[in-house]
Amino acid sequence: MGFDCRLWENRPELKFQVLKECDSNIALGSKRAYFNGLSFVIEPKGIARVKGSIHRFFNNGSHNADRFTFENFTIAVNDLLAFGINPETAILRSFEIGLNLDTTTCKIDNKTFLESILYCKGAKRSDMEIHEKLGYGYVFKTTNAKYKFYDKSIQSDIQNAELLRIETKFTRMRAVENYGLRTLSDLLDKEKLSKLIVDKYLKPIDETIFFEWEQIKTTRKIPTKYKSKFKDLRNPDWWIKDERSRIDRHRNKLLLEKLVTLYAKRNIKNILKDLISLELQAFTRNKNCYEYTEFESLNNWNKSDNAKKSVTNAQRIVGCDLHDQREGKKKKKYCLICGKEITGQKTDSKYCNDQRKCRDKAYNLKVSETRKKKKSDKEKEIIKLIEKIGDKLSLTRTTNPNRKKTKGVKTRKTSIIVTINGKRKYYHGSQARFFLNEFDKKTDKPNKHPKPE
Structure with missing residues (x-):
């Protein structure tokens, strides 16, 4: 500005x-x-x-x-x-954070890491094109961010090296608005940056589901009760089905990780997290000291108790970003009729599920409003017709609108036939009675309609 x-x-x-x-x-x-x-x-x-x-x-x-x-x-x-x-006035429109990981120390090539990704934030995997070739990287695109995993050594033409790049790009700033990030200077704030990296970079990696196919090629070692389920768990398409809830996805994630721990020779996700921890320690160092004390949360993220919330000790639920809502705390929802909280119900729920009373009441109100609107439109049509035709209009063969109803005696319905340019228009019941009243006002001849024969 x-x-x-x-x-x-x-x-x-x-x-x-x-x-x-x-x-x-x-x-x-x-x-x-x-x-x-x-x-x-x-x-x-x-x-x-x-x-x-x-x-x-x-x-x-x-x-x-x-x-x-x-x-x-x-x-x-x-x-x-x-x-x-000026960092104080330079407004951020989008930015990305990422790490270049040296995978030569773990003796696992980058392609193995890339192919082991089964699920990330509920998004379908897309190939990244590097030097007009596919297969060296993948992107998981959500509403507000892109999660990228790719071979950095191939992209940068580095010989005799294995660099794996893991990157989060925030394409919309509403993804980080809860962290007070607006200008370039906000990224220099160690407290804000630490919280952002933990929540928006490290947590998605922790939630990402990895499975190395070569480590468990068959179900021979898997217990019989898990054999059928295991075939689903190793299928990437199975994880992104729309009907799968967060809790169900998390429960199955724990089962897969348990089977990997028991029956695979190595856990590729744990190896990757160790590489990230080492790189984070290097990120916090400066020339004067080994590491910044302000970034302690980054150095401790891979400890055994890090995947648990400090209050409830509940493990992190596997996340899914396929929505167009602002990221942050989930907004509470309330029944439109009785006001009861319905946050835990389906996303598109508007009413509570208590004996369908609220939904039935809402339906009846909707029907009533529709009828009122239809009646109002018809009455406007009648008034316009009377004003247009005026004294040229003559009414014949109609029941008496002022006739009192007698109990047990069937009342005949009032009907009116209007001929306009050779075409007939019919009005019955309340519409006909409304027509008669408005016609009387127009002609100043109250109750002068001919009696039915």
Whole structure:
């Protein structure tokens, strides 16, 4: 806000280009300049944007495949001040957090890690295209974020190395609005950043379901009561079925992890979490001390009691982001009729399930409103008809609308036939009586209708 774009235009390292029309030489679209891995954009309305990798910017635009610590991030943000980018006023529109994991120490290749992912946040797996080839990475796209797992060494053309990249990209800022993240300076706040990494990066990894097929090729060792179930649990499509609830998914996740622990030679998810823990320790280090004490929550996330909530000791439920609601606490819902809380019912529930009373009452109200609307529309039509035809209208053969009902005697229904341009229109019952009353008001001849023969 209030940024002077001339500051960028006057810097010699920023060489802006813009697409122009051949005949008139009129600029079409935004001005763009590329420098050290960042794209500086000036839109026609004067709005300035910066896109790209701040990790690559820190490495002078060469690559972003090495370790990027919090101290490196702080230095890179300070370097942006030279371009007039103030962290306090630079508003975030989207950003990503991720780690480059060296998998050579565990002797498991990246492809094995990638192929072992069965389920992530309820999203269907999509292939990432790296150098116009598929099979080196996968994306799980949800409403507000993308979860990426891919081979960083292939993407960065690094020889004789195994780097696995695990990344979370927040495509909409409403995904992190509960963490007070709005500007670039908010990412420098260690408390906010720690909470964000634990909740939005590490927790989804903890909830992601991994299964290494080669470790349990057959069901021979599996107990008979689990054999049939195990065939479902190792199928990726089975996990993302719409009818599967969070609790059911979590229960089956625990069963699969139990079977892996008992009958597989290794647990690939635990190995991956150990690699992440080591990289997090490196992320928190600086030149003066081994690690920041402010990031203690990151260093402790992989301990045995970390997967439990501090209050209830209930294990984390497997998450699913296939919704268009804002992430955070689940909003309470109440019955539209009696006001009873129905948060635990189905997503589309509007009424409580107590003996169907509220749903029946809501249905009756809906029917009543429909009838009222229909009656009102018909009455408007009658008034318009009377005003249009006026004194030319004559009524014949109608019952007396003022006739009193006698108990036990069947009352004949009032009916009216109106002929307009050779076409007949019929009005019966309450509509006919309304017609008669309005016609009397129009002609000032109350109760002068001919008696039925």
